[in-house]
Amino acid sequence: MAVPRNSLQTLSSTLRTLLICAVLVVPSLGAPGFAWAAAPTAPAAPVATPFPGDLALATSVSEENLRIADGSAIVIEIKNPDHWMFQPIDLSGADTGRFVVQGIEQETLAAPGPTERYTIRFALFHVGRFYFPPVRLEFVDAEGAHYFVESDCVSVKVASVLDDGGAGGLRKADGAVSIEEPDRRFAQGAILLLLALLLVGLGVLLARRLKGRNVAPAAPVAARPPWEVALERLRELQDAVEAGELEERPAYFRLSEIIREYIGGRFAFDALEMTTREIVKQLEHMTLPKGMDRTSFALFLSELDLVKFARQQKSAAETKENLGLAEKVVVQTRPKPAAADNASDRGGENAR
Known part of the structure; x- marks a missing residue:
């Protein structure tokens, strides 16, 4: 399609006019007294x-x-x-x-x-x-x-998801309810404290090793027989019970510990880490001293377990009787002195 000549002339004249205006206006932008208007900026907020x-x-x-x-x-x-x-x-x-x-x-x-x-x-x-x-x-x-x-x-x-009305219903909550949300700050603090104590302990151990390299080893101290330790601890426990310093259940825990520690030391096995059934089974393979009955001893340990774990109540007389039974077990199962030693002791007494 042909474009009319007069339209081309009009377009050419318009472009020429715009070009002349640009030549006249652009140089004046850099003239003195002319400046671009800067966009207004908000004042900076004061810092507290x-x-x-x-x-x-x-x-x-x-x-x-x-x-x-x-x-x-x-x-x-x-x-x-x-x-x-x-x-x-x-x-x-x-x-x-x-x-x-x-x-x-x-x-x-x-x-x-x-x-x-x-x-x-x-x-x-x-x-x-x-x-x-x-x-x-x-x-x-x-x-x-x-x-x-x-x-x-x-x-x-x-503290709780239950209301105070006693009806046992849950309170209405506006959001999701978590049954338990533990506070981890205490656990994190405890872990950091344990790490610090571990580092201190390692430092002390290292210092002692370095310090003790040139020190002569100390003479070994003879260990006390388990029956002596057991009898002494039983007397201390009996005094504490009679003085009212221990409640019933803690007293039975300590009594059970004394007997188990003695049996383990007397017959050379770790009775503290065993159950009553395991202790009795261990004793079945051993030759026991005269006067020690496995069945009676098993019943005695079971009696202690009933108070420890089943919270069975015992009277003061029953507690005193059990303390006496424990002392009897130690006395009957401790090693007897040799006949020769007894004879020499009697000879010495006659000589005196």
């Missing part, structure tokens, strides 16, 4: 710094022991005698963990003195102990300087 002085600040919790979905509040009060301008709390960037913040209120109290009060209302939907982090409070003093202070960290414990 820690307050160098002391302010009376108190942090409290309206209810520290909660149940799931119960509401509570963290109350922060700060004395403001100079009527400084405190800013609203902003928790948008704070890590509040399990706390569900339901609202923040700020008010100025006139009595008993000018005080700024912040109330942070929250709820928890998990069981355990939780810690609300310190809250940053920013304010502007009379001279226009921007400062901030921080509140204390507070803890709240959620």
Whole structure:
């Protein structure tokens, strides 16, 4: 399709006019007195710094022991005698963990003195102990300087998912409910403490080894016979029971430990790590001293187990009788002195 000549001429004239305008206008942009208009910029927000002085600040919790979905509040009060301008709390960037913040209120109290009060209302939907982090409070003093202070960290414990009505039903919760939410801060602290103690122990052990290389070894101390140790511990236990220093169940635990330790030392096996049935089975393969009956001894150990694990109650007379039986077991199973030693002892006594 042919383009009319007059249309081409009109287009050519228009382009020529635009080119002339550009030649005349562009050089004037660099002329004196001409400047590009800069886009307006917002003034930089002042940066708050820690307050160098002391302010009376108190942090409290309206209810520290909660149940799931119960509401509570963290109350922060700060004395403001100079009527400084405190800013609203902003928790948008704070890590509040399990706390569900339901609202923040700020008010100025006139009595008993000018005080700024912040109330942070929250709820928890998990069981355990939780810690609300310190809250940053920013304010502007009379001279226009921007400062901030921080509140204390507070803890709240959620004890149960059951209500107090006794009906046994679960409380209505607004969110997901976790049956148990353990507080891992204590476990982490305990692990760090154990690691520190381990390092200290290794250092002490290494120091002792280095120090003791040139020291002559000490003479070995003869171990006491197990029957002597057992009889001494039984007398101490009997004195403690008669004086009322031990309750029944702890006394039976100690009595069982004394007898098991003695039997293991007397017959050379680890009776402390065995059950009553395993101890009796171990004794079946041994030649026992005269006067020791396996069946009676098994019944005695079972009697102790009933108090330890089944919480069977015993009277004071029965406890005294069991202590006597334990002493009788030790006396009947300890090694008897040789006949020759007895004869020499009698000869020495006659000579004296």
